[in-house]
Structure formats: structure tokens, C-alpha cells
Amino acid sequence: MMNLKTILIVDDEKSIRDGLKVLVPWEEHGFHIIGEATNGREALVIIHEQQPDIVITDLIMPEYNGLELSETIQQQYPDTQFLVLSSYDDFPYVTEAFKNGAIDYLLKPTLTADKLLAILKRIAKKTTKKELFFAEEDRLSQHLNRYLSGYPIEEEYLLTQYFDQPNYYLIYTNLLWYQNKQQVTAYLKQTLLKKVALKELFYLIETTECGLIFTSHLPYELLHIELTDTLRALKRIEPDLFFVLSPVTHSLESIKNKIQLLKNESHEQYFYFKRHIVLKEEDFLDLNTFEEFDTKKYLRSLINEDFHLSITRIEDYFNSTIERMPKPDLLKQETSNIFYTLFSLLLDFCDKPADIQLLKQTFLFKINQVKYLEDFSLLVLTTLEELRILIEDNQIHHASENETIQQMTQYIERNFQKNISLTTLADTFHFNYNYVSKLFSQHYNTSFTDYLNSIRLNKARHLLLTSDSNLSEIADKCGYADLSYFSKLFKKYYGTSPSKYRRENQL
Template sequence: MGRECKVLIVDDEFITRQGISHMIMWEQEGFSIVGEASNGQEGIEMIEKYQPDIVLADIVMPVLNGIEFSMILQEKYPNIKLIILSSYDNFEYVRTTLLNGAVDYVLKPTLNPEILLRALKKAAAGIPGFSLDRRESVALETQMERYLTGYQDTILETEYKERFPYMQFRILAGNMKKACGSNTRQWEKTQELMIRHLQKNGFEKLGTFYLEQEVFFCVINYKKPDEIFLIETLKEGTEKAGKVAENLFLVLSNGFTEFSGIRDIYEKEVKQALEQKFYFADKFLIEQREYITKEAERFRYEEYAELLKKHQFSQAMVLLKDYMEYLCRCRYDAYQCKNLFKNLLYNLLMEMEKCGVKSEELRRLYFKKTDKTESDKEFLLCCREITEELDAMVSECRHNEDSRIEEMKEYIKTHYKERLELADLAEEFSFNYHYISSYFNQHMQEGFSGYLNMVRIEKSCQLLKDSSMPISAVSMEVGYSDHGYYCRIFKKLKGETPSQYRRKSRTEEGNW
């Protein structure tokens, strides 16, 4: 009597694994996929666990490539048949694997159902005393998995009516990879606990399988009067399972009556909710009705940018922190929420760098800290800690800036007689030439030239009052080589000419 031929797929590309697993009706042809691995090392571990008859393996993989994999397989498991998946440009590698015991190779670009099935049957024929057990029908779980992933258009009512006799359905789903990591034993134990608890309490009409290798999917068929008891049972079961997998997070859909609606309900409701453990970190199970989101208003970026431009960092950080709190209240997508915070934080740090803050070092530190947050509470605490730390730096920065501005003012007062230009100031204080203009203007409320003129004119006023130097000599003494320009600037700032100022000042002192 024949049996199913067990097949293991080993390929680092998820799309390739997904395509192969849905390329043929495995059960009808007498084959079954016992597992999928993303590299050669994982493949060896799965071989020890599942003891497949045939392995389909890519030749170019991380950790352990196809050549190394074929050598280990030939040495440790010589009875397992190896089929190599290859691209056109690496036939020399394929030849090496054939020498290591591979029974066949398939070119990926030409792979289709007929070629795949032919290779599988050829490999199965080489297994001593083995005959394929072909089936007329395909398991309902397999059909549901194909239906949900888009590889099957419909599931006939005759296929599920006997299995699911009641009118009510709910979907229970959870990402076991996120809950348990690569600990497959923990996956199995957690799943087993949940299913046993349901069956123990009378809920036996179940259909369970995995989507995309990691999402546990369970269809529960039940009588309408049992709905409240079902929810209570699931809460009890998830509490028990949560002791095995501390990061367990399951979503229970709303009840529905049309079995054909499972794909839409999963795609439009359950799948989104599965990504939101971020907002339910203290729960192992949520009902679909608990997952309510609100449309978020856009960030006031123009206002934020203006505050940064004016170096009003504290106000900008209040705006940033408040918006993150608002997004969490809206239950905004966690991944996008973190990314938006990092982008806005980056803009803040770039502006603070102009004030002497080491932005690159802080950026790496803060981004890593943000990415590590696993709940909205952790994330908001992280935002507060970062903004408070930066606010303290801003205060110190302001003190340093005040000191630097005073030093600049003192430098101008000392060197005003010279042919002083903005480039001289930039060089003296190690500033970028283009930046120092806006920096000076921002802190002094006027430009460099305006301040220099003010200092020179004030010094000239003293000379006009206290000395009998000719006005042309006064202008030269305070740094103006052009007498006419000096007179124009003097009148602009004082409202009168240097001659008028001298006469007026001497009259007031009674010296004329």
C-alpha cells in the first residue's frame, strides 16, 4: 500500500517557496509538504525533525549554500532524494551537487507545474519499495489556505458543509513567529493548548492551518447560543497558552454566517488587527470589535519647520511630542508612527547640530531606542525621555550661544577700526560662512553689517564730542575709508549729519 511522499522546500526567497507550495495540488498527486526552510542550516534541522523523502533546495543560499547542503545530505541522509533549484548562470555549481548525490535539477526561470511534477515523480521512483498514494480529494485545510492566499478562487459548499454544519463562524488568528520566534516546539505546544481547550469545552468543528508559514489560522464553527461561552473559553485558553508564549497575540474576528467571506474578513479586518499588538501589549487575545482606529490629521509640518528655523527647539519638541500622543490615541500604524517620529527627530537634530549638538551620534542612539519599543506606552515614554534630554541640551546650547555671541560682539568692538568682513568673523569662530550670517542675525536681531555700523558710529560720536579731529579723519579712525558713505550711515542711524551732531553736542555741554 502506498503513502504520501514527504517533501521539504529549502530556498531563501519567500516568493519562490510560496510559488512552489501552490504550484501543484500536492495531495492529489501523492505528495505533501512537511516544511519550508529559508537556508541550508534550517533545512538540515528540519530534515532531522520531519524526515522527508525528497528535498527541493536552492543552490545559492545564505548560512549554508546548496553545495555544502548537498554534501551534508549525502553524508548523513543518503536515502533522501535531492532536487536542486538553479538559475541559468550557475550550472557548474549544479554539476557539483549532482556529483554529491542530487538526483535532478530544475531551472527556476522555466519552472512550471508540469516540470515540477515530473522531477518529483522521478525522485519518488528512485525510492526503494515506495509507491505514491494519490488522493481524489484535497483536504479542506489545504483548500482554505489556497483560497486565502489567492491560489484558489472558490471552495464548493459540498467541501465544507459536512465539516461545518452550524451557521456561525469566527476566525482566530495569531502570528506564531512573532510570539515564539524560531522555537517550533513552542509553536506546536501553544497551538495544541488552544485547540485542546476549545475541544474540551465542546467546540470541535475547527479548521486549522498556517498562512505564509507563520500565521496560525483557525476557523471555528459553532451554534449562535454558544457565542458568549465561546469567547469566555477562548479567553481562558489564551491565558493558559500565554504562559507558554509570553508574546502571544491572537485576534478573534466578529461572527459571520457566510463561509465564503473568510478571505475578505481576514484581509480587511483580522490581518490589520494582527499588526496592532503595539496597542494591546497587556493582552493575549482581542476581539475584532476592540480594534477601532480613527483617521489621523496630518502633522503641522510648516509650523514645525518654522520653529526649527528660528531655533525655537523647545516649542518644536512640544509640538512633536503632542502629535505622537495624538497618533497613539488614534491607534495609528505602529511602524509608520515610529518612522514619522524618527523623520521629525532627524530634522530637529540637523538644526540642533548648527548649535554644536553632535547629531549623528544622537541619531543612531535615539533611532535604536525608538525601534526597540514594543507598545504605545513604551513608545510615548521613549518620546518623552528623548525630548526632555534634548530640551536640557537646548538650555545648555542657549547658554553656549549667548557666550559665543558675546565673544563675537567683543571681537567686533576690538577690531572695528580694521577692514572687518563677515568672512573674518566666520574664520575666527570656526563657522560656515553662509550659516554665520543667519546665526548672527537670529541672535542679534540684525545683520553683521548693521551691528558693525552701529559700533563704528557710536565710537565716532565719542570722537566728535571729545576731540577736534576733522570729520574726515574721524570717519577714517572708526574704519570707514569712504567719507561720503560714513556720512550717509551716520545720518541714517542718528537722524542728522556728523557736523550737526558735533555742533549740537558742544552746545549742550556749553563748550561753544
């Protein structure tokens, strides 16, 4: 059965789409129309799902025009060829489309079946040759994958024969870093080195370690620049893009050892190079140093509830440690330990533990997910600033509560002889009843009623010893209308009746 080349038609005019579908007997000439779209945005959905061989697209369309579509196809779907439909007035757009990789263009007013078929057959022939070439490359890549994975292969000479010179470069990346892994590998295989490599082979080992082994006529520094420029387009799609370029090596055996080295070290280097696209191996940082945190001083400041000093010690430590470039996993683990201790003590200290608990959970989750030093530093600094605010709010709240308690205490001492209650205080100071009750309980470690009785009975005791007033008068002056209740309460507090207390203690 003939292997049909698949075609997608993209045009906002239904008459053009319908006309193209019936213009030629597609299957007879080796083509099959898999779909149609009214604009570039619809087209991208179909391209992503069905990967057509050829796209025939109009240039001027609403929402997402043909130029935008052609640029995206070039960047994300290098296997897909495209030609553009245009009117006479669209020529400036045609020029831009060719810059984006268009194979050819067709003028709508002069479009015929013969012209369309001639261009499509030329594209089909080109893609067929390309497929044969890549099939051979894929076979060699499989040999390379087995060789790099440590398996003995009899065809090693095919690899050395293919490269044809013993000066190899290596670029390495890890697919774990990317969202669209297929897109990255397709870009590597078909786009990346066309301008700079004499020969190249794609490798993929352990399902994630991948890159290219290649030879090039360019010197190392210039090669680095060219690779960086070429990969910028891919970085717009994969913002976490990160490659390592090795210096020239002179045997496949040394390439195998180099890949193992890069596998072990690249992930840690990746943490420190958010802005880099291609990192030269010679620019690797030395990540062997690590400074221990002064736990004794830190814990002392926490025990003393000097949380501002604790935060300052954390800041000073990280400023010093980051300059020494520790290994990311060690840095994250130490950070988690330091902050866990701080959060745990603040949960007991602050009046709003729910806020601390939420911040704690968020921080401990994010610190393990963070990919770059830049983001790590921002997370630490913003978390410390949020903690400062919570601590200050808590201190202000305590200061405000202390002032409120002092004012309430003065009010009680001036009005204890009146019929006052928690409701009276809540109304007088414009607070919620439950808040006033809780405030008394926390500050005096007793209930409002017990506190008021202690004030009244202490005043009664003073009057018993310094005045000639009888017991009923003293009870009334101290806020007790019932003499019997007053006497009973007095005995409960002081272990004796009011009259006996006066006899035994009055001078």
C-alpha cells in the first residue's frame, strides 16, 4: 500500500478550503488530507495531535495568522513542511514566510491543479529523502546508545567510520527538566547542529540522559556562541532549557566517560545557572565546600524569644553560604532544618498559629521543588520577611492587649463597688464579650468573677481594720448587697468570718 503524505489545509475562507479539497484527486498522487482549520490557532491543535507532513496555509487570517503559524511550525515541528497561499498584495508577508522556512508559495488567483501538484511532489520527494537519511541516522544512534550504556558492540567501527575524524564534541541535557520531551528531542535530532556540525548523532540513555555527539570545524568558543544562539528559539518554548558543552575529546571511549561525568554533575550545576542556555564544562562551579550553621547561637536566640535576632542569624548564614556554592541538596536540607525549628517555636509564641502553620507548609514544600538558586534566595528572603511581619504584628497585638488590660484594671478598681460584670466591661471598652473573657483568663490566669471578688474583698479587709463602719455598711461599700453572701465569701477567701478577722487583727 502506498505511504500517503498527509496534508492540512489552513484558510479562513471556506470556499478556498473546499476548492483545494476537490482541486486534485489527492490519493491518486500519493497525498491524503487529514483536516482543515480556519486559523493558525486551530491548525496548531491538529498539527500537535496528527503531525501532518505538509501544511498549506493562508497568510492573512484572524486570531493567529499564517506568519505566526509558520514561525511556530519551524520552532516546534521541524518535520512538518509548509507552503503558503497568497494574493498579489501579500508579497511582503511571503518574504517573511520564507524566512520562517516556507518551501514555496502559491498565488490564489493563478492557482491550478498542475502548479499545486508540482510543488507538493517536490516537497514529498524531499521529505522522503530526509526520512531515509534519518532512518540511517536512527540505526547508528541505536548502536551509539548501546555503546554508551556499556554494552559491547561489534559495530563500533561503524560509528568511528561515520564520524570520520577523532575530534568529538558532546552536548548533554536531561529530559527530566522539560515539559515537552518529544519536542526537545526532535529539535536536537533535526534542527540544532545543521549550521555548525560536520557529522552528528543523537543519543538517549537511561530514558532521560540525551544529547548529541558531533564533529565540527568551529573552534570551541565560537561553537559555544553558535549553539547558544541556535537554542534561543527552543528556550521560548522550554524556559528551563539547559545544555552542557564538553571540550573536544579524541575517542568514543572518552566520550562515554564524559557523559557519566556530566550525568553526575550537571543537575547540581543546573541549580546555579538559570540564565544560561549552554554551559561550557570548563565553567562548572566547585560545589564541594559547605559551612555548618552555628546551631548553638541560633537556638539560644530562639529560647530567649529574640526572633528578630534569629532571623538575622539565618540571613547572615545564607549570605555567607551561598557565596561558597554548596551542593543544592545539602543547601536545601540545611535550610529545611533551620526553618522547621523556627516555625515550630513560633507556633507556640504567636497568637495566630494558623498563619504560621500555613507559611510553614508552603515553605517546606516549595524549598524542595525550587530549581534555581535565584528562586531559592527569593523564597528564603520573602519567607523571612513574612515571618518578621507576623512577629511584629504579634508583638504589637500583645502591647495593645497589655494596654487594654491596664485600662480595664483601672476601671474595675474605680468602680468595684458598683454592679459591674464582663458585659459591662465589653460594652464600656467596645469589645466582644468572649474576647474580654479570654483576655482576663490569659492575663490573670483566673476568671473575671474571681478577679473582681479579690478586689472587693481586699477592700473589705482594709475597711474592717481602718474604719468604724459595721459589716452591712462595709459589704455595701464593697459591692455586696447581701451581708450573708459577703460573710460567706469572705470566710472562703480568708478562712475566717469578717467579724472575727476584725477582732483578731484590729489595732
